[in-house]
Amino acid sequence: MNKEEFLERYAIDRKGTNSLKWDKLEERFGDADLLAAWVADMEFKAPEQVIEALKEKVDFGVFGYTYAPESYFEAFINWEREHHGYEVKEEWMRFSTGVVTALYWFVNAFTKPQDAVMILSPVYYPFANAVKDTGRTLISSELINTAGVYTIDFEDFEKQILENDVKLFIHCTPHNPVGRVWTAEEAEKLLSICEKHDVLVVSDEIHHDMTFGDHTHIPSAIVAGGRYSERVITVTSASKTFNLAGLLTSQIIIENEALLEQFDTFVNSVNQTEVNMLGMTAAEAAYNYGADWLEGLREVVKSNERYAVEQFAEHAPKLIVTPLEGTYLLWIDLRAHIQPDSVKEFVQDTCKLAIDYGEWFGENSKGFIRLNLGTEPNYIKQAVDRIIEHLPQS
Ligand SMILES: Cc1ncc(COP(=O)(O)O)c(C=O)c1O
Known part of the structure; x- marks a missing residue:
């Protein structure tokens, strides 16, 4: 169009x-x-297909408890495969009522109070809030700004990890607000440093669909042929791409079984809600027809x-x-x-x-x-x- x-x-x-x-x-x-x-x-x-799908639900008129249907998994899995080359498995997927909510869950599930959690600064401000509000220690590595073009200071990134015993890194890819779509080389360098020092990686990929020209988003879980997938926790949503933020639906992907269990145990202690029926309906239609x-x-x-x-x-x-x-x-x-x-x-x-x-x-x-x-x-x-x-x- x-x-x-x-x-x-x-x-x-x-x-x-x-x-x-x-x-x-x-x-x-x-x-x-x-x-x-x-x-x-x-x-x-x-x-239109999103609006039609929602109308159908509304016309039916029943809004009882629901669950993520097979058709939803299919739609999302197809989207990730076709648009981002990531072959997601249904059993790796979980849901939350928003990416920011999920960020708070990750910090709580995978670190202890006072643990050091790293961000690349400047970055979407709820990253820092999720660290501070949960009583963790915020560590920032400043991006290098060269006449408006931002790059990662890998030396500083590694130094901060070592000096502060960083446990978790919250990555923004593509990056809000500096508009970078990190290259394969940058992503690999970043993830290899995390691997070297046993740092878990939360990869916020909510902006994954909005890239331009030759800039291609590479999901962190498939960087270097998937070498780092066992330490990557991905979170994404149809909300930014299709303007559905008010429908509070996002998905989490955790490939590592032990991490998934740790996540489930934590989430069970704070969240007992099912998925949002209208959010699922809208996102499924968007992935299928958007x-x-x-x-x-x-x-x-x-x-x-x-x-x-x-x-x-x-x-x-x-x-x-x-x-x-x-x-x-x-x-x-x-x-x-x-x-x-x-x-x-x-x-x-x-x-x-x-x-x-x-x-x-x-x-x-x-x-x-x-x-x-x-x-x-x-x-x-x-x-x-x-x-x-x-x-x-x-
Ligand atoms: C990087 C990033 N993560 C998360 C969000 C918000 O996600 P949600 O509305 O699902 O909490 C935004 C919104 O702009 C964002 O830029």
Whole structure:
């Protein structure tokens, strides 16, 4: 599907629909009158087949306890095989009401209080929360930022593991917010260091479907022909790809039998809910029929990125935009124009935008912003144009 058709069929105004992104601006930002370009969800309706499948359930009218049907496993397993080359087995799969919930479970299940848990910073902020809120010790290895392109400081990564006796590493692949789709070489290097020092790896692959050009997502479990699969715990969902976050359904993949048992034992102590019927229904239909929809979405995101990159290059060339290899989140360094302490005032009070601030993702990222590209071009145009118009020249 092309961009025009996608926008025609799926773009929709979400204001006044209990949308966290649009209708909680006053509470989250202290100003209801902002253009919402923050949290990672989108102004697009789900594929028709998803809506039809949900309607069928609703029309039947019974919402009793349910379970993950065989057809769900089939749909997900086919999707992983076809789109990511990962041959998942049904018995490795578990479910949770969201990836973030699962992150908390993993930290609790696989580490003890005070144990050191590592992240690559800056990264999606619930990673740090999951470590701190569970009484573990947060260890960050700072990514190297070279003119906006981020790479892993492998030496520091290993040093931090050794110095802090790290037990678990929470990996984000593709990486939010720096837009990297880690290469096979990077992934192998990272995982081999984890193997060398017996560090377990949680691989958050929620952004796996949103990659561009030659950048190919490689599930951590199949890096180097699956060499590290026994120490990898994967979590992913149809929620980011198909804009289904409100349906609270994600899946966990654990190949290692002992780890799976450890996980089950922990989860049994905190969670006795079955799966969400509507979440399963929606995700199954999305995996079965959503590929064309996803192509259209990718075109929209890429075209939004192009607009931002071209406009900033022409009118604000000192501003650094990180290349978008994956995710629909654009990471922008405003520091050449604005003092980090003044970014909030500039973005909210002057530009009237609600975005994610760099410091949410890591203490060294103050002065950066994250712009959500999963929206109508008109919103991106407004956001970019407002930034350019008001940017102090330096
Ligand atoms: C890396 C990453 N993990 C998890 C999530 C959220 O997952 P969930 O809504 O399933 O908790 C996001 C949302 O943006 C994300 O970027």
